Structure formats: structure tokens, C-alpha cells
Amino acid sequence: MKITFFSLAFLLFFAIDGNAQKGLDPTADEISQAKKLRESYSKDDIAILESSELITFDLNKKAAKVIVNHSIKEHLMNINHRADIQKYEFYDSESSIQNFSLKYRNDKTASFSVKDEFYKDRDLFYNDAKVKYVTIDFPVQGYNYKYEMEKKYDDVKYFTSLFFNDEYPVLSKKITFEIPNWLDVELKEFNFDGFKINKTSNTEDKKTIVTYTLENVPAAFKENSMPGRSYLYPHILVIAKSFTKDGATTTLFKSNADLYNWYKSLIAMMKDDTTVMKSKVNELTANAKTDEEKIKNIYYWVQDNIRYIAFEDGIAGFKPDESNNVFEKRYGDCKGMANLIKQMLKLAGFDARLTWIGTKHIAYDYSTPSLAVDNHMICTLMYKGKKIFLDGTEKYNSFGEYAERIQNKEAMIEDGDKCIIEKIPTTTADFNKETFKTTLAIENETLIGVCNKTYQGESRAEFLNIYNGFENTKRKERLDGYLSKQNKSIAVSDVKTSDLQNRDSKLTIDYNIAIQNKISSFDDEIYVDLEFMNEYKNFELKDRKVAYEMGYKTNYVSQINLKIPDGYNVTKMPTNLSIKENDFDINLSYENTGKEIIYKKSFMFKNGLIKADAIEKWNEFNKKLKENYNQQITLSK
Incomplete structure (x- = not known):
């Protein structure tokens, strides 16, 4: 919450007094x-x-x-x-x-x-x-x-x-x-x-x-x-x-109970006026068929309509802003947004509570009673005997899903004169699975095909953050560029997406693709460069001494099917490649079925990071990955 010594990575640039x-x-x-x-x-x-x-x-x-x-x-x-x-x-x-x-x-x-x-x-x-x-x-x-x-x-x-x-x-x-x-x-x-x-x-x-x-x-x-x-x-x-x-x-601070009591004293200073948001809560819940739908409507409304702005001002670095202020201004920090969710859910008849937490950027837990332990606030919903954590600053997180940055971290949940300490559930990389599938054919030295992409979990939230960051008037153009990876040799057309307003279901994108400069023909042979996605090609951790921390645990799966032209046989294919380490598990494989070549890739970063002692192995693999990407398929007549 408070700015620390190293928070100024690139500090101010001012004129130098050189009068030594x-x-x-x-x-x-x-x-x-x-x-x-x-x-x-x-x-x-x-x-x-x-x-x-x-x-x-x-x-x-x-x-x-x-x-x-x-x-x-x-x-x-x-x-x-x-x-x-x-x-x-x-x-x-x-x-x-x-x-x-x-x-x-x-x-x-x-x-x-x-x-x-x-x-x-x-x-x-x-x-x-x-x-x-x-x-x-x-x-x-x-x-x-x-x-x-x-x-x-x-x-x-x-x-x-x-x-x-x-x-x-x-x-x-x-x-x-x-x-x-x-x-x-x-x-x-x-x-x-x-x-x-x-x-x-x-x-x-x-x-x-x-x-x-x-x-x-x-x-x-x-x-x-x-x-x-x-x-x-x-x-x-x-x-x-x-x-x-x-x-x-x-x-002062002997235990987490003392820390909680100080936090609670700040909460006692708040004077929430929930009358200003009552009509909005009624509007959001009026047509909801279930309690869960009511909760989602409120939670998603805060995500979509309250702008997150970090705010630090003395004791306000730790004290939430009143919910009515956040509601009327339409902006707030994590504490103000958490309090707004709490008060709106309480108006709707639910048991919601403020919750302090340190993101994974912080190494400590609540066995250490210190203001250094947490840097974030969320809301906890006590619902049907379960605790469901709601983070208004995560713009496109689905109800019941938690960002990597708070997973497995201890949370301090308000509970009257006491507090509840509980860990946020964690997920595996499969929860965030992203897939890419395409079937391609060769037409006049161009690869033509249809593609399908799917996103779920944090890969879906990441895509929605990117997509909603596009200018409204240029959103189609920007999405085409995103799908083509800004490669002028790749043309994307006829893009169809699932409902991008629905953050509860798997997100899908279907589109047509035409790829130039990947086919060359000489006499009776066709040379095909089937690699056009180049995932992690430039992800070299050169001269790095500390772990590389990703946004979330990753499971990316790709499959490219290439139809073998009539009258041709496959005479050469790239070699398979694989590596299995604690931090990453990666496989590239080619298969010739006689009718088509199936090129599969999977990139699994199951812990969401590459530890320092694995960086050398990653760089060695990355070099082999680049070499593999440069190999071609040979088709002979």
C-alpha cells in the first residue's frame, strides 16, 4: 500500500548541476x-x-x-x-x-x-x-x-x-x-x-x-x-x-489479532451511506432468477463500471473509502472497490465482508503481524457454507475464479471482533488452457485454412483485457492484427467470436487465414515452412539471474493440420522436440497420416514461472526451439 524504497524503477529525469x-x-x-x-x-x-x-x-x-x-x-x-x-x-x-x-x-x-x-x-x-x-x-x-x-x-x-x-x-x-x-x-x-x-x-x-x-x-x-x-x-x-x-x-502488534484490531479501527471510522446505491442494486437483482445471478450481476457491474485508481494518502493508504463515494465518483482503489462490493451485496441480502490480503509479490503471511504483510483488499462472500472471494480490480475474472496473484495467499477476513485467516484456492495450468487449431491446404503457394482459438480461466481474462483495450472504432482492425500477430504475410478474415460479454464460459474465436511466403516450389518438390505462430521463439532469458515470473500458470496447446496435395508424398519432416523440467514441459511433434501432416505443440508452465536454477536449461531449449522452427517439410511429386 505504501510506496517502498525500490518502487521508483525509473526516477525522474532532471537537469544536472555539473559544478563539481x-x-x-x-x-x-x-x-x-x-x-x-x-x-x-x-x-x-x-x-x-x-x-x-x-x-x-x-x-x-x-x-x-x-x-x-x-x-x-x-x-x-x-x-x-x-x-x-x-x-x-x-x-x-x-x-x-x-x-x-x-x-x-x-x-x-x-x-x-x-x-x-x-x-x-x-x-x-x-x-x-x-x-x-x-x-x-x-x-x-x-x-x-x-x-x-x-x-x-x-x-x-x-x-x-x-x-x-x-x-x-x-x-x-x-x-x-x-x-x-x-x-x-x-x-x-x-x-x-x-x-x-x-x-x-x-x-x-x-x-x-x-x-x-x-x-x-x-x-x-x-x-x-x-x-x-x-x-x-x-x-x-x-x-x-x-x-x-x-x-x-x-x-502494538504482537499477533495478527492486533493487526486486525487496528484495521478494524479504521473500518469503524467509515460512514457508508448505502441509500445512493439502493436503486442500482434493485435494478441489478430485479430480474435475476437465482441468488448466484444476483451476486454475479453486482460483482460484474463493479468490475465493468468502477475504474481502478490507486490512491494513497496517509491513513487512507490502509482505510477504505466509503462505498457511496466510490459509487458516485465511479472510481476507487482496491479498498474502495472491495467496500462497494460488500455494501451492494449486503443491500441485496448477502453476507459480504472486507478482506485483507498480500499478493504473491509479498513473501510474508499473517504469522507476521506487520503492515508489510498485505498490499491489497478484496471482498469475501459467505455463501452456502463456502467462502467466495471477489476482487473488483480484476476486470474480467469470472465469479469463483481467482487471479494468480492472490492464489494460495492467506487472506484476513473480517468477522466481528475476530478475524478468519484462510488461503485462497489455487488452480492448475489446465484451468487457464488456451488452444489453437487450424486445418490448412496449399493453394498457389499460399496456405489457406480455417482457425479456431479458445481461451479459459486467466487466458480468457487476459484476452478480454487486450480486446477491450482496443479503440472502439478500430476494434475489428485491431483484432485482425492481434490474430495475425501483426505479420503482413498473414491475412485474417471472417472473424467470429463467442459472446465477449460473457466471462463465465469458454471464449472462442473462429476465422479464416491466408499465409504467404511459407511455400516454395522447385521442379517436382514443394518446400513448406509450417511454423507461422512462433510461440516463445524470442523468449530468451539472456544474462538473467533471477526467476522469471509469468502472469499465470500456462497451458498452451496448438495443432496444425496440413493437407498433403494429391500426387505428392512427404519425403522430409522436421524433427520432434521435447523437454520436461519442474518449471516447464514442452513438446513439438510431427505425424504423417498419408493424407495430412499433423503438427502439435504444447507449452506447459505449470508453476507460472521459470526459476533461476532452470534459466540455463530454458535458454538451451530455446535455442533448439528456434532451430526446429526453421526446419521445413519437403513434399515430392
Whole structure:
């Protein structure tokens, strides 16, 4: 819900103040060090020679809140010929920045302008986040700066985690906590295995000092479709459980019950006026023949008519907007949409409840009571002894189907003074099956045929998202282009689809196809390139070190039947190809029946990802796949 350190993948581009102070050129030793570091970190322009973070705690007695003071000191070095970077720090209504400074290596203040403004993101309609940043010019290799930042959190619950990895490689990393005796805080460690993280703890002057150190920390990965960073990097979750003052103990987040109680206190602040939506609920349910039809009508109406807009503003980053506001404005974030579904279903006589959940981007579950555990809200319908989860942000999900991003994740369902913790059901790749079938014949060096495509589960939802993203006036043209894969040698015509408004049934598309440039004839032989779909041909994970995470578990099946022309025999066919791994199971096969050639392909990604240790095998297979796609069929007279 709240913006995190790495959420700015491509931060702002601003004019650079290049007025580096003269007389501060790097020494010969610094230049030598920079060159050696560049050999080790060839893709990085900057290295952090030293990074130290200090976390201390104070008490706001009047507000009964624990304050967090977080300071950072870094020694930056340019390891490339020159470099321009931004150093930045986010803050919001729950935090403030007391110091944000940059110095030369002689400790004199660097002459760069520090900017301070609201953070803008095309994915966020509005948020209270501000960013303080400075654009830094490193004129030559080995140039140094010293960076310092001091940040204050008004409430410890918003100070959730500390990661060892940075945007740049760190030679020496130190994180120190000074925990006063009056505070009960757990430092929960994640992903420490495989890293030589040294931890020391000692008590002095009514406080416990815990220090973590790590050497040669690589830069955070910069790959697309990665798992969430909480799966990848060593980090610490800070869980403040309680504090004691003047003999009285105040509970903070000791268990998920405490987390739920805080969420519930936010719900109690809401003042829903459901009268504004009563007539719409009556309209949606009036002609419904069954309760399930009533539920679907409401759920799909919210999907279709409420625009999803992320909204973060202080406590509103966690508190749902009132349902009447979302209904009247016709937009809301996940929390507001979940609340609207809940209130509309309650008006229709159903038991619907707000539900907190962390998407699969987050590694934690509710055994960890922290605001870092969830980043999403849905609605749970208690119906005929079952729990059915409704996510209004999933535009084309069918009733009872769940997006991959929440499958197998724990959900916290409101239940009066208590909560219910339950996992979202998961599905197999077969549930999302996509098929392609075509029967082709050769006519005047053109492949002519009829095609059929089917989609179900998340492949159907994905297609509907694509299709409804087409401009209304050009939808036919765009669909033809989608089916032809924008290949000018493929002509698509006479397209017929199933009811694209019905998200409950299998989606089908039938069309005619004419494919050029796949047939060549010489003397008494015809050469046929039967591969024109090229599935996963360019899906090479080059130089990748982390898992590739797909949108959903995939089962794609293709069958191409080619009629053998009268008077011809098949004298050569491409070789079959297959591979079976934990992450993927792929088969390509050719069969000659005497009357036709049957070319079958199946691509199964049963876990919806390719793990890091399988990337090399995938790339090796992908190379063979390209070679196989380039093979031809030979027909002899």
C-alpha cells in the first residue's frame, strides 16, 4: 500500500548541476580502486564503499506512539568513466526528513540543488508521498561523495523493513538498532541463508544494541517480471510488539489479532451511506432468477463500471473509502472497490465482508503481524457454507475464479471482533488452457485454412483485457492484427467470436487465414515452412539471474493440420522436440497420416514461472526451439 524504497524503477529525469568543486580530483589509489571495482561490477556505474544505518526509538507519550529515527551515511564512488545519478528518499504524512545532504570527500557541502516535491506516478491517481532528491554529477572515475540522510517516523508501525541490497553494489554494509529497554521489538530475519551476515548484540545503558554487517553486497537486480524483492534479498522486518511506560504496557502488534484490531479501527471510522446505491442494486437483482445471478450481476457491474485508481494518502493508504463515494465518483482503489462490493451485496441480502490480503509479490503471511504483510483488499462472500472471494480490480475474472496473484495467499477476513485467516484456492495450468487449431491446404503457394482459438480461466481474462483495450472504432482492425500477430504475410478474415460479454464460459474465436511466403516450389518438390505462430521463439532469458515470473500458470496447446496435395508424398519432416523440467514441459511433434501432416505443440508452465536454477536449461531449449522452427517439410511429386 505504501510506496517502498525500490518502487521508483525509473526516477525522474532532471537537469544536472555539473559544478563539481575543483581540487577534489580522485587520488591515484582511488582511481585504481575504482578500476578494480569496475571489473567486479561491470554493469554498475557507482559503488557504495561504506553504508551504515542507525535506527533509534523515542516515545511520544501524549500520542502513545513509538517514534523511529533512521539515519543513513554512505560513501559513494564513481567506478565508470563518468556517471550521473539521483539519490532520493521518500516520505509522507507519517514521516519527515530532517537531514538530506551531500558532501565532497573533504566534508565540504557539495554544490548540488536538493529538490523536494510530491511524487508522481502514472499508476497512482493521488498519494501523499513526497520525494527529496539530488542529481549528482561524478565527473571522473574514482570521484567520491558522502551522502547523509536522517528520517523520522511518527509511528513505528509504518517502519516495516530494512534491506541489505541497494541500487548499487555495497562493499561494506552495517545496520545498527538501538532498542531501549521499554520497547519490545522483534527483528525478524528473512533470506539470510547463503549470505555471511554477522550479527552482534550487547546491552548497555538501558538499551540493547543489535548490529548486522555484510560485505560485498551486490546491487539489486534490475529485471522485468521478477518475484517481489521480499523473496530475493536478505532483509529485516521490524515488528514493534509493545512498550512499557510508568509501569503500564501498551500493546502494538504482537499477533495478527492486533493487526486486525487496528484495521478494524479504521473500518469503524467509515460512514457508508448505502441509500445512493439502493436503486442500482434493485435494478441489478430485479430480474435475476437465482441468488448466484444476483451476486454475479453486482460483482460484474463493479468490475465493468468502477475504474481502478490507486490512491494513497496517509491513513487512507490502509482505510477504505466509503462505498457511496466510490459509487458516485465511479472510481476507487482496491479498498474502495472491495467496500462497494460488500455494501451492494449486503443491500441485496448477502453476507459480504472486507478482506485483507498480500499478493504473491509479498513473501510474508499473517504469522507476521506487520503492515508489510498485505498490499491489497478484496471482498469475501459467505455463501452456502463456502467462502467466495471477489476482487473488483480484476476486470474480467469470472465469479469463483481467482487471479494468480492472490492464489494460495492467506487472506484476513473480517468477522466481528475476530478475524478468519484462510488461503485462497489455487488452480492448475489446465484451468487457464488456451488452444489453437487450424486445418490448412496449399493453394498457389499460399496456405489457406480455417482457425479456431479458445481461451479459459486467466487466458480468457487476459484476452478480454487486450480486446477491450482496443479503440472502439478500430476494434475489428485491431483484432485482425492481434490474430495475425501483426505479420503482413498473414491475412485474417471472417472473424467470429463467442459472446465477449460473457466471462463465465469458454471464449472462442473462429476465422479464416491466408499465409504467404511459407511455400516454395522447385521442379517436382514443394518446400513448406509450417511454423507461422512462433510461440516463445524470442523468449530468451539472456544474462538473467533471477526467476522469471509469468502472469499465470500456462497451458498452451496448438495443432496444425496440413493437407498433403494429391500426387505428392512427404519425403522430409522436421524433427520432434521435447523437454520436461519442474518449471516447464514442452513438446513439438510431427505425424504423417498419408493424407495430412499433423503438427502439435504444447507449452506447459505449470508453476507460472521459470526459476533461476532452470534459466540455463530454458535458454538451451530455446535455442533448439528456434532451430526446429526453421526446419521445413519437403513434399515430392
